[in-house]
Amino acid sequence: MDHKSIGRFNKSLEARRLILAQTQGKLLSTPADYGKDEGDRANNALARELDLEQKSRDRALLTSVEAALSRIHEGTFGQCLNCSQEINAKRLEAIPWVRYCITCQELIDGTKEK
Numbered sequence: 001m002d003h004k005s006i007g008r009f010n011k012s013l014e015a016r017r018l019i020l021a022q023t024q025g026k027l028l029s030t031p032a033d034y035g036k037d038e039g040d041r042a043n044n045a046l047a048r049e050l051d052l053e054q055k056s057r058d059r060a061l062l063t064s065v066e067a068a069l070s071r072i073h074e075g076t077f078g079q080c081l082n083c084s085q086e087i088n089a090k091r092l093e094a095i096p097w098v099r100y101c102i103t104c105q106e107l108i109d110g111t112k113e114k
């Protein structure tokens with residue numbers, strides 16, 4: 001992959017990492033049990049649960065984004081972690097933190113289903 005593309009991916013991954021890191025901080029400061037009555041508390045509990053769900057999804061994404069950034073620094077970005085083939089450019093454009101080429105991804109997903 002050429003330097004220009006790497007630079008572009010690096011930029012977009014860094015931006016994503018920043019957003020995710022900020023979200024993690026924000027959600028942490030959500031009050032634990034804010035609300036006057038039972039209904040408020042129930043709503044709040046639900047909101048909190050959704051927050052936590054979102055947060056764990058974001059945390060997983062943040063880990064993937066950070067891993068992709070370290071692959072950029074190591075010079076292995078864009079290579080499939082399984083077969084070391086170059087990952088399709090369109091696939092990388094869509095998901096810059098993707099780990100596997102489409103062939104390996106399908107293989108892995110197929111194994112999971114069974």
Ligand SMILES: [Zn+2]
Nearest residue numbers: 080083101104
């Ligand atoms: Zn592969």
